[in-house]
Amino acid sequence: MTENQAAHREIPGGPPFRTPAAAPGRPVELALVPDPRSSARPGRPFSQRTVFTALGWVQLVAGALLFPLPGPGLLLLALGMATLAKHHPWAAERVHSFKRRALVKVAHGVRTLTRAVCLFVITLANTLAGLPWVWSPKQPRWWALPS
Template sequence: MRLLTEPLGWLLVGVGVVLFPLPGPGLLLLAAGLVLLAEQYEWAARHLRAARAAARDGALGSPVRTVLSFATTIVLALGGLLWLWPGWSWLPGGVWTGVGQLVSGLAGLVVLLRERRRRDGARRAAAGRLPTSGMLGPMETDS
């Protein structure tokens, strides 16, 4: 497997670096390459952990950033609906641009919600208050 993932990882990193200053998926390709290389190299895993932490703190570091992150992804998803609206067919890119933007916005919301939930769980665990829930009862906090 390493015979396939390592060259592919380096290829994605290289193409990502070249495309990074241009409009397009440069950062995404760079991150995908780093994910593949992190399976083989500790330095790549270390950089990937640092990048994830920086992205998480940038999006959810404060209540204002959290609200802005959620608002931006919602606006992105709603903007994609313009391309899908019947009267807005004059927008460049056609229907698939709208689909891509809508899917990107929804994926961003899923990632934000998952990270927010993970962060809240880590805070509760650090405070020693792990939530418990019964099958039929509401969430309770053990004190």
């Protein structure tokens, strides 16, 4: 791979990267930095980038406010970061690194057949334990809302 080809290579499934020239004796692949030119996305109009950026920040703030409460706080945080990652390289880098770490953890959790079977049995037990509340929930005495 020539130095010019390495400087403009993209990593599949992640944000565009540029590879700076490596020091003598070091492989080029060790030094990856986000490409600052990827934040503009020249094919999209400015108004669309602005709307998606504002929407992403609203989702992040709403997710942060709802996170300690029962509700979709974590889902809104993830959705906000994914929305921002479409137009901002810093968000794309964080989403990509989170995705990479999550896949490593999942692969570690099901590395052996015993672990995979245990995970399946625990998930099945939790699902079966929740079914009585879905089929015939009894309203507690302290519940203030009408049934």
